[in-house]
Amino acid sequence: MAILTKEQAQALLKKVLSYSKADECEVALGGRMGGNIRTALNAVSTASETSGTTLFVNSTFGKKTGSASINEFDDASLEKVVRRAEELAQLAPPNPEFMPALGPATFKESITWNADTAAMTPDTRAELIAQSMKATKEAGLVQAGFLENTSGFSAVMNSKGLFAYNKSSDVTFSVTTRSEAGTVSGYAARGFTDIKKLDTYGATKIAAMKANASKDARAIEPGKYTVILEPTAGAYMLENMFRFDARSAEEGRSFLSKKGGGTRLGDQLVDEKVTIYSDPFNTELPGATWDREGLSLEKTYWIDKGVVKNLSYSRYWAEKKGVKPVPFPSNIIMEGGNSSVEEMIASTERGILVSRLWYIRMVDQQTLLLTGLTRDGTFYIENGKIKFPVKNFRFNESPVIMLNNVEALGKPERAISVESYRSYMIPPMKVRDFTFSSLSDAV
Amino acid sequence: MRRKDFIYLTGIGAGAMMLPNFSALGSPVDASRLLAEGMDVATKKALADVALNTAKAAGASYADVRIGRYLSQFVATREQRVQGVANTESFGVGIRVLANGCWGFAATNDVTKDGMAKTAARAVAVAKANAKIGGKPVELAPQKGYGQVSWKAPIEKNAFEVPIKEKVDLLLAANAIATKGGASFVNSFLAMINEQKYFASTDGSYIDQDIHRISPNFQVTKIDQSAGSFQTQSSLSSPMGLGYEYLIPSAAEKVTGVVTRYKQRYDMLEDIAQAAKNVSEKITAKSVEPGKYDLVLDPSHLWLTIHESVGHPTELDRVLGYEANFAGTSFLTLDKWKSKNFKFGSEHVNIHADKLQKGSLGQVGYDDEGVKCGEWELIKDGILVNYQATRDQAHIIGLDKSQGCCYADNWDSVQFQRMPNVSLKPGKTPLSPDDMIKNVEKGIFIVNNGSFSIDQQRYNFQFGGQLFYEIKNGKIIGQINDVAYQANTQEFWNSCVGVCDESDYRLGGSFSDGKGQPQQVSAVSHGSSTTRFNGVNVINTKRKIG
Structure with missing residues (x-):
């Protein structure tokens, strides 16, 4: 049955x-x-x-x-x-x-x-x-x-x-x-x-x-680079910040907590090119229209043009705070822009194309500093062209800092996080000053 | 890797999925059910024989049957509130067969003669269908049948016999101590597992086993609202292959010093008091100056570095490419092992695999393909000498029998190669942690594990921790903060200059190590004594947002 x-x-x-x-x-x-x-x-x-x-x-x-x-x-x-x-x-x-x-x-x-x-x-x-x-x-x-x-x-x-x-x-x-x-x-x-x-x-x-394009990858110096993150790489990085939870923010133990008390609701948290929302009727990544508490799931903006627009409130926490409950969503979509990956490469003087990231872990909950590595296709870009494959890097970077450094966005597509295996709609992203801290010999 | 979400509830999931709250571990039951007798051994044997005979008649050259009853209890609290008590049970059978040289697997919770016969036939059909796609036929290492045998974990007190109220009282008492000690928030948990596993195979083994595990834990949080900052501290307990006796404090099982650490008995009330004090110090501790340091790593920290940089790369299935699409492969390729001179670490590095250590999470009589468990060396005097193998891999490394590394996390999961306990042997010369620290000029003493990340071939890693004590000219001078160390596995283990003696030996471990697709969890311990590594690269992890 x-x-x-x-x-x-x-x-x-x-x-x-x-x-x-x-x-x-x-x-x-x-x-x-x-x-x-x-x-x-x-x-x-x-x-x-x-x-x-x-x-x-x-x-x-x-x-x-x-x-x-x-x-x-x-x-x-x-x-x-x-x-x-x-x-x-x-x-x-x-x-x-x-x-x-x-x-x-x-x-x-x-x-x-x-x-x-x-x-x-x-x-x-x-x-x-x-x-x-x-x-x-x-x-x-x-x-x-x-x-x-x-x-x-x-x-x-x-x-x-x-x-x-x-x-x-x-x-x-x-x-x-x-x-x-x-x-x-x-x-x-x-x-x-x-x-x-x-x-x-x-x-x-x-x-x-x-x-086959990764043959004879060369080692280049780690440091700050402009990166073009394909959606598979971006999804795994960003899912670590897709917890727009009011309670932990109000308790002072979240990246959305405000110095002196309260939350970052209404603050410009990231670049204005960034808009993140949920919509059960997205045709590429549809979600359920209700949650376990019996609340209806509607289109909800979490970040609108870089400003924190909503935080999720359970029914209990909403009643305690005298606000309307905002249910946890059934999907997450990051809006994109008009750049293709090819255009992003063409406009890059010196940078790295990242196909996939691996083994991301939280280093600091307060700033969402994450560490992890590139994997399965990492390429050096110079003067608007892919020059050669490079050896993998370890990075130490916060998705919040990364979304402040967004230069261009492409069309969102369904991307599956490498580890949680959850899906999100994520655009390809061009980001400046992404911090690679060491090299890895791994293939 | 450890699975992030131990129990994954309804949420974003596959994105599109909206499924009910299936517990990862079974269906909710009454606590009394956890003590109820399961199916008797004679019935299990009769049912297993139905499956084995059906499989053979359908053309299987080998078959094994695992009738499993998996029980768990979780108690979670926050400050003075019980957040949840969950008791779960999962009962069913998994049947694995070898037909036309290929594995097939099927499982059912219909543990009847009819269910056995149908499921065995389904497993054979799956094997035959898969065999058509091609590939090398499976070659199984021979394994003699043991007849009817049993093994029980040598625990002193079944944790399920302890009333839930007693557990709740312990956690709430701990929380009260933390709050009194200045913690802003406190969460505490108790997780208990009992695996009742019956294994039967066409080799003539009928093995009945009873395995227990326990994991107490807490996290205290200190908020400095005016600075807009917070810090956390977790317990210095370890998940263990013990019963409730682990929670009965014993002075003989403590290691005292700048912070008290624990061997085979844990004192939660003492530990949470020191955690509340330590987290308050940590929030104002100075930020580390990046650079090269000599690291003195406590076993409560080092277990995770052993797990990631020694345990995983010596898994033979990874070496061969079976995990390439998810967990990755390994830098410890067969040519390095064959050379007999691959210098994995310094001469102080002696690492062995076993499923025998008392109190360890890996301790079991037989693995999930009916192989009696033992002990063997992986790294001897710094040289790579062996791997971890199952029956279908033993021949690849020239063994005539399996090392007993097969495990499935439930009756409905197919068994595959999983890590045994992998531990660093203590030094032979008497050496205490205090004596080790005395000789360090510029170093950091790291206690308990923090963030962890390693590449897919296990070369490059980065580890954080919980407590970082600065060592200057042989003395601990206080806590520092924002520490993580980065290294290459081989360089790191070759920088090992000393291991304390066996009086300092302790186990750490993972309750839910993740591997495979679909992902399965397993529990594994890693023992060591305090160990020193020279000249390791330390980075500062402090950042500022918005």
Whole structure:
């Protein structure tokens, strides 16, 4: 029963709620199915398929909440899980931050579902991998890659009458192509709601092109350089600042805290070319239209022309501060500009083109200073042209400082963070004075 | 690498996904369920035989079955509030088969005869489908069957037997001490894991194991609102392969000095008092002058440097290219090992792998492909001598049996090569940390781990820390701040000039080391005594924004 329709989910949740004796009861149902293939050394290394459906029950007496879950759906099991949540609620300590459930609301229908993606089979996956393998072998390289598709639904209902439903599907693909001797390496990653847009052959050709262009990389001195960050590199850097949280800022422990107290809301934090927002109806990266608290997710600006426009407030924190709740978003989009990567290169006297970053960690939470390295395609630019591949660098840089040094932006595209594997819409960026602090021999 | 989000809840996710709050570790259950008996061994054996026989009949040349029950409990508090208590259980079976020279894997939570047969057949079908794509056939190192055996972690007190109230009381008492000590905020946590694993294979092994892990932790934060600055301190505990006894303080298990550190028993109330004091000093400590320093690294810090710069590059699957698309490969290529003279470090550097150390996160009787665990050398007198291998990799490094490095983080994850404990052996000459510091002219004594980053072949790294004590002319003169050191792995280990003796030996470790696609976590310890490295490049990490 992996993917239930809205009507099926509603009927099941109604039945679960009918067993409730608590002051308040929230029930949530979620299911997902999907599969993956992993490759290495030009062969499949592992492959698997997964599916599952789980029902969650939160029962509350006063301010005491208990949670239980189950993956059996006969009437006796449904009643049992409600009783268990109620027993646990009676034993739980009162939650001083408890917020009563919200009543009925209407949510817009999302655009996160694609039937073709949901219908993917082991054979579809094998064919996509075969295409990728073909491009790898044509380039005389060896690949390691990963293809994964997931489809799911989620539905919530509470005893105050709220009901919300969403279903979604997604496919992601990433590949690293290297020479047999390990002297060159290139990478590409793609993600789509609609499987028909995924061209594993084309993506692998780009990874292979980057690898073969990296032959005989030279070492150049670390230091401050103008960089052109491709979206894959930019996404991994910026996701470390995509936490526009009011509470930690007001508590004084965030890069959005203000000296002397309060937050940076309304301040010019970064360059005016920078606008960052969320919009569930972005066609390239659609998101859900409601959150777990039952709040509607609308288009929300976090940074508008460099000014901090909104911070997210949970319902509890919003009530405490006397403001409207601002839910945590279901996607993040950075607006772009009109420059192409080619134009950015052409306008650069001396700089570095960065394809991908790697192993980014927070060095200082206060300034968001990050460290990490370049990887899989790093090139030296001089007088408007790519001159030669260079050895990888370690950087120490804050995304806040980086966004103050933006010179040009391109068209945003869906980029997958290398480590969290989350996606964002990020433009290619040209940034001055990016700090590389040492060299790495890694390929 | 360690996974950033231990439990990943609904959020941005795949961007498009809006999925419910699936716990990474299982479904929420009542705490009493954590003490309930699982399926009995005889039933597990009968079910495992169904899977093994089905797989063989369907054409598998080898099959293994892992029936796993994974239990966890988390308690999280903040100041005087309980933020959450979660008890989870995950039960199911993973079946791995070798057919037509290729691996296939399938898993189900339908742990019945029918579920076993269907899942085993599915695993064989996956293997046969994958075999068509081609590649070298899998070559398994021979492994004799052990018959019916069992192994239990030698813990003194099952943490699940301790009432939740007692745990909450401990955390809230710790928080109160921090607040009283001047901390602006305090968060504290307790995480406990029990893996009940049953392994059976066509080699004739039926292995029943019971594994326990515990991780107490806190973070205190000090805010200076007028300066617009803040600093944090984390606990000097380590995640351990121990029961609740880890939280019973013992004077014999303490290392005293400029700050008290802990061996196999932890004193949370004492540690949080010193953390509140230390964070207050840290916020006004002077910023480091960048340059070359002799570093004296406490085991609470050095474990992570060992993990990243020795543990990961000696993983044979990375060396071979299996992790190239995510975690990366390794600079420790086979030619360096074959040369028998690759100087990884100085003569003081003796690093061994094991799954035997008492209290360690890696301690287990048998790995997840039924190989009895042991100990072996990786770096001997500074020379690279070995790697970490599984059954299908052993032949590549000329071994006639696996080193027992196979692990899966759940029944529904496919097992693959994971790091055993990797530890630096203590020095043979008597040497205490105080005596080591006495001879340092210009140095920094670093306690506890901070930020960490290393390239995909493990050459270039940068590590921060929690507490940085400036050493001048053999004496600690006080805390400094904004310290990180950068080095090349081989140069760094060759700059090692001394390791304290075994009386200072302690374990650090990671509760959730991430690897693979889809990513799996594992827990691993790294032991060492305080160690000195000369002339390491230290940078200043202070910046100013807006």
